[in-house]
Amino acid sequence: MADSEEAFLPFSRPTLSEEAIAEVVACLRSGWITTGPRVKQFEEALRSYVGAPYALALSSATAGLHLALAALGLMPGDEVITSPMTFAATLNTIVIAGGRPVLVDVEADGYNIDVAQVEAAITPRTRAIVPVHFAGVPVDLDPLYKLTRERNLRVIEDAAHAIGAVYKGRRIGSFGDTQVFSFHPNKNITTGEGGAVITTDERLAADIALTRFHGMDREAWNRFGKQGSAHYEIVAPGFKYNMMDMQAALGLHQLPALEDFIARRTMLAERYKERLADWPQWQLPAAPRYDHRPAWHLFAPLIDPEAAGMDRDRFMAEMKARNIGTAIHYRAAHLYPYYQDRYGYRAGDFPRAERISERIVSLPLFPAMTDADQDRVIAAMADVFAKA
Template sequence: MKTAPLARTEMLPYGKQAIDEDDIQAVVDVLRSDYITQGPAIDSFERRVADYVGARYAIAFCNGTAALHAACYAAGVGQGDEVITTPITFLASSNCALYMGARPVFVDIKLDTYNIDPDRLAHAITSRTKAIIPVDFTGQPVEIDRIAELARERGLVVIQDAAHSLGSSYCHRKVGALADMTMFSFHPVKHVTSGEGGVIVTDNEHYYKRLQLFRSHGMTRDTTLMQKNDGPWYYEMIDLGYNFRMTDMQAALGASQMKKLDGFVRRRREIAARYSEAFSDVEGLIVPYQHPNAQSSWHLYILRWDEKYFNDGRNRAFQALRDRLIGVHVHYIPIYKQPYYRSLGYSYVDCPNAEEYYQTALTLPLFPSMTDQDVRDVINNVKEVAVILKND
């Protein structure tokens, strides 16, 4: 395949954090304070996230995976239960069920939104189903109204995996105020970062207390939960928990970044709109569809390469664009294809849409600090590669 001369001198990544001097100073201030862990910066960060999304409580964890694990614990997920989720997500969305001894059940996606299909989800619920973990893939919220109704009818807990969707809304309500529990991730490629970090938001006091317990060894100083009280120093371990705490350094960075979230989201939406406008009239390229009730915060921009027009198009486009220093990526391999999951008996999973999606999906660079020239580079190179692949 012929390629054009490289226009760039360094790789443009698919995602990247945006750290400024205010963020650095916030971390330095914590380092100079009395507390670098289990201090006041945690409460401040939690309050900022809760207030932003309109939730009563927020509980910070060392990472998003730990947060999902804790949410399954709070929901009472246990041995022999089933937890429904999507196969097109990161491993943590289903691993959290395995951690609790439950079995993940994978339900196919819709080929327009790439999110879990509520109609198929309804047919997957059994007497063993305990929870549903729908994932706001790429930043587009799931059809949470339909999923929540199904859950209410059957007494299930909804844990919304919103790792991609901080700043998104559904029916003009912020993600974080829509499910029983919602998880946000603060990994460096997400909308805002705390280095590593995760938060669960909820309005439910029972879940809040269980989440707090789980992240700190199952240990409490709450006298209403203890069997006795020997004095101000006294604590009791009343369940088996983990050390999933976030540090104050992470929390300070996260709180500083939260002040910039709306600006970051605006820039992501601008870039996504430019991509969709540029590629919508290119034959064979499928731009993302946005559900009319969903306002995405655009963690990822997925461009699909229709196999009717491109022979092995996604794979060839991946290499051609990487050769041109456009750091495209693929999100995600269906989880059930992983060797560990196959060893658990997931040798055949009926998710044809997920299979088709995986064969055609390519993630384009998208992050707030991209320059207008970066955006033009992506657009021009994608268009050139599309022409070459169709004529090759």
């Protein structure tokens, strides 16, 4: 077996405590492994951490985006504005909910949607905006909400990367309309797979409580228990997007660790920035000028192919050959064939996103990563560029 010097260093790895593992085992032994008391407890913990009236735990953030968008009751031709710099799920769920994704390019010096360009993309068919807090950097929400309030538009924040991020002193989820978190294993906290919708809208919360589980009224998941009723009514055609207690068992121990996780991610990100500051091969992620705390879900600089003597994909292959994992988050969504074929998007439509799409690389960043791991990444990069 390779020693730790040679072991593959992934770009991300979840940190699961022994207590979290014991909680999953306890859940397995309890005889109740699907949606139940641990999910309720996790939702309560989420509400209290975020400071929001409603939190609904789900099987994924994709499910959350789908349900929040489906609740809008989009009609053919209705438009939803979002960013091309996102994961496919953001656009896919808009389409599946019956909307047309309308893209707006990102800022000149960041990865988030350029809020200044959103107004020009609004038409009489626009129903909602889905801003994406890319890498856990909060979108400039004050001007965005000012605009959407004036225009009576819904905002569903794709906060898959952003649990724990803070915008002008307020946690993402603690204000605004609706937010969707992801608890996928690469995210800042994990439930295996999982997600949650946070909202201030009582009606939306009630709607999602139904549609996430077949459209059953009441706490129908409990119908096999002593307190449960064997009967239920179907009051809407719902999905099967509930979170399991096995997943919530992890979440109950991940959430209290989130602040420590973010603190460690921040230290590592700051260390990357310091060490790489003078490297001509990298354009480091720029911080927005407004007051914020990024969640540092990703440390994703842009490679300069000329200075590096190679493109992004070759760099990634060279790092892999040195036993170091990197990743692409993401290729710009409008470059995928489905969006080109169906909506006529073309290369050249969103030049800022395309430049990022070609150059972005996620370097290893996770709470259990040591300074020595990070030094290994930096030494490997120096070696890759020296041999280019």
